[in-house]
Amino acid sequence: xxxxxxxxxxxxxxxxxxxxxxxxxxxxxxxxxxxxxxxxxxxxxxxxxxxxxxxxxxxxxxxxxxxxxxxxxxxxxxxxxxxxxxxxxxxxxxxxxxxxxxxxxxxxxxxxxxxxxxxxxxxxxxxxxxxxxxxxxxxxxxxxxxxxxxxxxxxxxxxxxxxxxxxxxxxxxxxxxxxxxxxxxxxxxxxxxxxxxxxxxxxxxxxxxxxxxxxxxxxxxxxxxxxxxxxxxxxxxxxxxxxxxxxxxxxxxxxxxxxxxxxxxxxxxxxxxxxxxxxxxxxxxxxxxxxxxxxxxxxxxxxxxxxxxxxxxxxxxxxxxxxxxxxxxxxxxxxxxxxxxxxxxx
Numbered sequence: 001x002x003x004x005x006x007x008x009x010x011x012x013x014x015x016x017x018x019x020x021x022x023x024x025x026x027x028x029x030x031x032x033x034x035x036x037x038x039x040x041x042x043x044x045x046x047x048x049x050x051x052x053x054x055x056x057x058x059x060x061x062x063x064x065x066x067x068x069x070x071x072x073x074x075x076x077x078x079x080x081x082x083x084x085x086x087x088x089x090x091x092x093x094x095x096x097x098x099x100x101x102x103x104x105x106x107x108x109x110x111x112x113x114x115x116x117x118x119x120x121x122x123x124x125x126x127x128x129x130x131x132x133x134x135x136x137x138x139x140x141x142x143x144x145x146x147x148x149x150x151x152x153x154x155x156x157x158x159x160x161x162x163x164x165x166x167x168x169x170x171x172x173x174x175x176x177x178x179x180x181x182x183x184x185x186x187x188x189x190x191x192x193x194x195x196x197x198x199x200x201x202x203x204x205x206x207x208x209x210x211x212x213x214x215x216x217x218x219x220x221x222x223x224x225x226x227x228x229x230x231x232x233x234x235x236x237x238x239x240x241x242x243x244x245x246x247x248x249x250x251x252x253x254x255x256x257x258x259x260x261x262x263x264x265x266x267x268x269x270x271x272x273x274x275x276x277x278x279x280x281x282x283x284x285x286x287x288x289x290x291x292x293x294x295x296x297x298x299x300x301x302x303x304x305x306x307x308x309x310x311x312x313x314x315x316x317x318x319x320x321x322x323x324x325x326x327x328x329x330x331x332x333x334x335x336x337x338x339x340x341x342x343x344x345x346x
Contacts, residue, residue, distance in 0.1 A: 225251025
């Protein structure tokens with residue numbers, strides 16, 4: 001196996017020069033750099049990441065904390081983050097809390113692995129432990145994802161979920177719906193709560209009183225959405241259901257299928273996120289789409305920026321959503337009869 005000494009001898013330079021080329025420490029003239037890179041390629045030399053980390057105090061790894069692998073949105077998010085991180089020469093290390101409370105133990109696990117920075121996409125426990133978070137964000141670059149930073153000195157990347165849901169509810173109201181149910185997350189967090197507030201405010205602004213019987217809680221899962229839809233339909237008679245996550249909405253679709261409730265003839269159902277399966281379920285799901293690829297790219301770019309430039313300004317990135325109308329919603333005339341679906345090209 002080739003060593004740095006072999007590369008230096010092949011290129012006719014010192015090992016210090018090879019190290020400078022590998023770690024981009026200080027300027028090396030183009031001719032010398034090219035000679036070193038050619039020697040590396042010819043010899044098949046692979047520098048030790050451990051040795052490089054000891055010299056640079058960096059491991060070129062990024063920690064990512066998410067609630068679960070089982071939610072399609074997080075799976076897609078991780079795919080894009082990994083692509084962007086690897087393209088920049090960083091390796092992602094993922095921890096999942098599987099919806100456990102807390103989260104600090106998982107952050108500590110990543111820190112013990114000496115990750116250079118962390119993308120935190122987690123909503124409970126740790127986000128309310130201000131003393132703990134305030135301490136570690138001073139020592140390690142953090143990006144808070146899918147929610148505001150809530151005053152912490154970190155960059156944050158999220159979407160305007162309030163406006164996304166509000167726009168969807170307004171479209172349903174304008175299309176004739178008055179009894180619109182909501183399946184929201186069973187635990188308090190700013191992401192779900194902002195989406196619920198968009199629902200509430202859209203109703204209020206159109207003179208529709210908030211009906212507690214039309215609001216049920218669920219976890220972010222297909223099974224949870226299925227059970228929540230059962231409770232909602234047993235206690236009220238909505239003409240439409242909105243959920244704060246696509247997995248919940250797909251569960252609601254499943255409940256309707258099993259109980260011979262026709263979607264969208266009998267009831268309209270819509271979700272939030274626009275996960276890939278939303279396009280392939282039958283009927284295909286109307287949803288509030290997040291620009292997930294752009295969000296992942298922004299979060300990855302920001303955490304690497306803070307690793308490589310610790311004094312770089314922390315920023316808040318708020319992306320707008322878009323409504324994707326598919327087969328699971330219909331719009332009504334004033335007399336309650338169906339009219340043509342409003343459809344947007346995908």
